[in-house]
Amino acid sequence: MLSLSFLLRRLWPLLLLLLSSWPVWAQEPATATPTDGPDCPEACACAPGGQANCSGRALPAVPAGLSRRVRALQLDHNRVRALPPGAFVGAGALQRLDLRENGLRWVHPRAFWGLGALQQLDLSANQLETLAPGTFASLRVLRALSLADNRLACLEPATLGALPLLRALSLQDNELSALKPGLLAGLPALDALRLRGNPWVCGCALRPLCAWLRRHPRPAPEAETLLCVSPGRLTLSPLTALPDTAFSHCGLPLTPWDLAVVYAVGPVCFLASMAACLALGSVLTACRARRRRAAARRRPRRPLNSSPSPASPANPGSPAATAQV
Template sequence: MAPPPPSLPVPPVTRAPRGGPPRLLPAVATITLLTLATVGACPAVCRCSGGRVYCNDRGLTAVPEGLPPGATTLFLQNNRIGDAGIPARLGRLPALRVLYLYANALEQLPAHLPPALRELHLQENNVRGLCRRALARAPLLERLHLDDNSVSAAGIEEDAFAENRRLRLLFLSRNHLSSVPAGLPPALEELRLDDNRIHTIPLRAFEGLPALRRLVLDGNLLANQRMADDTFSRLGNLSELSLGRNALAAPPANLPRARLRRLSLAANAISHVPAGALARMRALERLDLSDNNLTTLPRGLFDDLGSLSHLGLRNNPWFCGCNLAWLRDWLRRRAPPRLEVRGLLCQAPARLRGLPVGELRGEMDACDSPASGGGTAGGGTSPAVAAVSPPGAAATTPGLWVQAAPGGALRVRWPPAPPGASLRLSWLRPGGGAVTETLVRGERGEYVVRALQPRAPYRVCLAALEPPAAPPLCAQARAGAGDPPPQAGSPGAPGGDAAPPALPPAAALGAAAAAAAGVVLGVLGGCWRRRRRRRMGLGGPPLPPPKGGGGGGRLALRPLRTPEEGGIRTVYPPPPPPPPPLPPPGVRGYRGGQVPHGGGGGS
């Protein structure tokens, strides 16, 4: 029989005296206390999971006590925390990297930011300014979200970002800025200034930003004459530029060309594009020129755009004559799926209205040059456009003369046409709405457009119906001074000549039907009122007195009232729904999206 294997030595256990605990328990207790001191207990109103602490949507007015020192991400959004609710102990969390404080009641930057903070979310507060002292406490900050606040240009200290050399993303959308903040950090890669009040960009506004790749300036008050020529030329690494919803009359000069991949100029007042505006933009992939006043484009405008995959051209008054024949041919060479073109539909001449330019064949080849003889550089012809003239001055195009008239009007004149000729007259306030048009008799030689915005610029175009391919003559002038345009339905509300135009047959029939219906309803209403008065004892012979005595030939009627005796009731909104359940440890709701596990993206 083989001998049994040797057993492992067992160390002797020193037992405590009878009735006492073993001597190993004090060591276990010491380790437990050290662990708790390192991790920290979770506040009662919060939930902790790993390094994340969830204290959001609790109705808090201050940062809770007892936050674990090892916390890396702190969620405090959707509370009622004000400036006084940010204690100094918040700045003593050594491991905190991400802090969510959006949708609270803050009016200034927190004065006690953790030194290791990388990402700070302060959207939807009432922060009014940025000071160097507060930002200097977070020298490692990389992402700063300040959307939907009240930050103004005067509230930003000139050297506010002097200590934030690592800041890569700055969101200042929907604030009260009137100019571009000065002293931006050189490491900045993305800057959002959309939906502010920025009206001027001076020289060297974006100087010292070699790493900037994305710039968003949508929804401001920018115009070409208020932007310096070098505004974008210094941004050599810019890959995305968005200038939608401004007051541009043409693309800005000196756009960055080498690396620009996305360019948005939608919803401006662009009426012409210079021939070389997009030259050498070989990396451009998306271009949006929608919602402008373009009737044509210069020949060869897109020749250098070999990478273009999306082209937005919708909601422009395109004139499909020989001036756009080159674009039709270019589109055929760049057929899908290489290029997606949206909204390139003819608006004139009338026989081509609504047709896609790319599907036209010979309809655009035979056309006459404009009567003005003007044209755009780079080939092709376009309607002549005069510069905007001040109130009282005349804008003249050969064959068209426009002058301001009192009372917010424009007087349009043209050489009298042969009897029986009809012309289409249209007018549009750049950036102010849809095109309005009417038919006028050519032999009159004059028409007054009324009910315009006083002193506002208008683009007026006159087009002959025959021949249909002739492009319109256009001029631009400001309406005369006077009272604001009357509301719809008031006298003189529709723009038109001194004498109101006759109603078309359909409108006349509708008016007659409405008048007849009014007479019938009036007769029926009178009969109903007489019948009701008789039933209520308010007319006709006296009613017999009620049984049981009592004089009088009429019943005493109580007035009808609501339960509140005729008062106006206030309608209160329904109570808010209960707060949603706590999320799983990995994610948390954030403005309709998800908070990433670490270092999240933009808002």
């Protein structure tokens, strides 16, 4: 039987060899750092700092290959006519986006999804006529938005949503006649609003805009260009010259509490009126039926086996009396 000392003498060199090679085979293999695509789209020219210049390249769509390294994307003077959902997928770190003069006609409500870091967006000099609700709602850190020189005739509050950091909004050279109530309420940081070149109508719908302009005075040259084009007696009247008393004939808009009362009381009143009508109809029907029964009881009844009696001579109108005469 082998002794313990003999085994130790035989196995000791092998243990030393294993211990000497431990740092080599025990260390973890190096893993390659995953990349998120090229630094710049293939169709663009790039500069250090994430600048991607795709201007004037006749591009029909947003170029593929956008990555998180792109911080500024210039797509102006191309042929991007529409922005589909997720048009800028992969460019989650994009901060500035220029889409001027593309002939852009349609923007999907989810076109800008994923651009949570976007701060400046220029959509000017395009052919936009409408924008769907929620188009800019995901751009929570947006600070400057230009929609100038388009064909917008209406801009819904839900289109912009709540943009708490937006400071500059350009709506000049469109076809706006008024701004919807609540549009500016979701922009608490707004202090630069470009409005010239629109056919403003000095009606009740312009009251919120005039109130905002009084709270945010414009420089003199810019304020003089904000004019109404109708109605007749107010034609070419400066918007900033319209006091709140000019809208005294306008009804105040309903507050959320008023709307809640209307929606709550309206159905109740409708059901109550229906119940009252049914009850009144039932009462009238019961009264008529009672009158018919009472009239039927007062009417004399003829015996079942009685025969008509001969005419009495006292009745001069009877045939027997006539024959006797």
